[in-house]
Amino acid sequence: MPTDAHQKVMSLGSHTGDAHRHGRHVRPRTWGRTLLALLIACGLIGGGLYAAMNFIGLDQNMVREKCMAVVGSESYTLSPEQASNAALISAVATKRGLPERAAAIGIATSMQESKLTNIDYGDGAGPDSRGLFQQRPSMGWGTEAQVMDPAYAAGRFFQELETFDYSAMALTEAAQKVQRSAYPMAYAKHEGMAKAFSAPLTGNAVSALNCTLRAADSAGSPAKVEAALREATGITNAVVDGPRLKVPAKGKQGWAVAQWAVANAGVMNTESVSYAGLVWNRAQGAWVSAATTDGYVIIQSATP
Template sequence: MRSTRGRVTLAEEQPRRGPRWIARVLILSFVALVGLGAWFGGRGLFQSVLGPRCQATAGGNSVDFDPEQMSNAATITAIALHRGLPARAATIALATAIQESKLRNIRYGDRDSVGLFQQRPSQGWGTVEEILDPEYTTNKFYDALVKIKNWDSDTITVVAQKVQRSAYPEAYADHEQEGRILASALAGHSPRGVACRLDDPEGEADVALVGRLLDNEYDLKSTASEGTLTVKAPSDQIAWSIASWSAAKAVDTGITGVTIGDRRWTRGRDSDAWEWKPTDSPAPSRQVILHLS
C-alpha cells in the first residue's frame, strides 16, 4: 500500500483553490472598475479641455463655460442692455442663473421650478412653456429686479434673495465674480472679451433665427448680403456687445465668423478660435458683420 504522506490529495487541494480564484476575480473586477473610471474621467477631461468651449475675459480674469451656457448668458446680458439697464443688472441676473441652473434652461427643479432662474408657475412667474423661453424668463427676472429698493447698490446676495426667495440666499455671492466677468465681456465693456471654440456647423446658418434674436434681444435689425448679415450699432460698446453675442450664439445659429473694426473671430476647433485676429477686410465704424458661410 502506497503512502500518501507528504502529498496533497485532490480533496485537500480544492479548498485552497477557492480563495485564490475569488481573490483573482476581485482583483480583476477592481482593475476593470478603475479602468472604467479612468475612461469616463478622461472623457470628461477631454470634453472640458478639448471639446467645444466658450471663454469670457474681463479685467485680466477669465471664466469658461460650454456653448449652451454662454449662449444663455448672452441672452441675459443683451436683454439688460435692451431695457437700458446697467451692467450691474446683468451681473445680478447672471450670478443668479449660475446658482439656480448653472446657466442651463432645465425642465426640472425644486417642486415646480423650471428654467434659467428656476421660476415657479405656481408663484405667478408664468406657464411652464413661458418660463422655458429664455427671453421671457429673463424679462420676468428684470421686471422683479427693478422693483427692489436699492437693487443697484445693495449686495447681490440681498437683491437676488428678494427676487428669488431662495432657501440658500448666501450662495448667490459665490458667483458674483463670474457674473461680473460675463456681464463686462458680453455687454461690450471688455472688447474681444468673448470667444468660442466650436465644431463646424452641421448645415447652413439660420438667417431667420439670427434676425429674430437680434430683434428680440437688442431691438436691432440686420441687413443681408451674400453670405453675411450686417448690424449697425448705436455705439462702440453696443457694437462689441453684438460681436460677443454673435460668437456666443454661433452654436445656435450656425454663424461662422464675426468682423468688427479690424478684428475678426473665426469659428474653429484650434487655438485661433480663442482670439479676435486682425483682418484685412475691416468693418465700417459701429458695424458688425456676421459671416454665415
C-alpha cells in the same frame, strides 16, 4: 582518395581550427540584419505615432467646445449653451436700459438656479419650478410655457429686480430679494464669472469673449440669427446679405452685438464675426486683426 565532399569538410574544419588557434570566435553574421530590422520597426512606430497625432489633431470630436471671458488676470469658462443664455440675459438687461451690474446679477442668479440652462423640471426651488431662473407658475411668475421661454424669463427676472435699489446691494442680496431662495448666500460664488461675462456682453469690454468650437456640421441661417438678435436686443435694422448678417452698430453697442454673436456662434452655426478692425472665427477661436466694414457688425454664417 578523398571525395570532393570530404575535401570541403576538411577545408571547413581547417578554417575553423585556424580561427580557434588565433583566439577568434566565429559568430553568425546576423547583427547587420538585426540592426536593419530595428531601424525599420522604429520607423514604422514613429510613422504610426505621427499619423495618429495628426489624426487626433484633425478629429473634431477631440475639440472641447467652450466659451471663455477674461477680466484682468482671471478667466472663466462656460459651455456654448451656457454662454448663449448668458448673452440673452445680458441683452435683455441692455434692452431694458439696465446697467452691466443688473446683467451680472441675472447671470449669477441663473447659474445658481439652473447652471445657465433652460431646464424643464424643478431643480430644488419647487416641484413646478422651470427655466433659466427656476420660476414657479404657482407663485405668479407666469405660465409654464412663459417661464420656459428664456427671453420672457429674463425679462420677468429684471421686472422684479427693478422694483428696488439693487445698485447699493451685494450681488447675492439682490438676487435673493428677487428669488427668495432657501440658500440666500449661494449666489455669491458665481459673482466673478458673472462679471467676466456681463462686461463683454454689454459692450463694456472689447474682444474679451472667445469661443472654441468644432467645425460647423451644417449651414447657418442669417435669418435665424437676425430673429434671435431682434428678440434679445430689440435691434430691427439688421440686413441679411447672402450668408452674412449686417448689423449697423457703433462703439459700445457694436461690441455688445459682436460678442453676443460669438457667444451664440455654436448654437447658430456662425463661422465668423467681425467688427472695428477685429474678427473672430472658428478656425482660430480668437479675435485677430482684419479689415472690417465701418459701422457694421458682420456675422458670417457657415456654408455647406
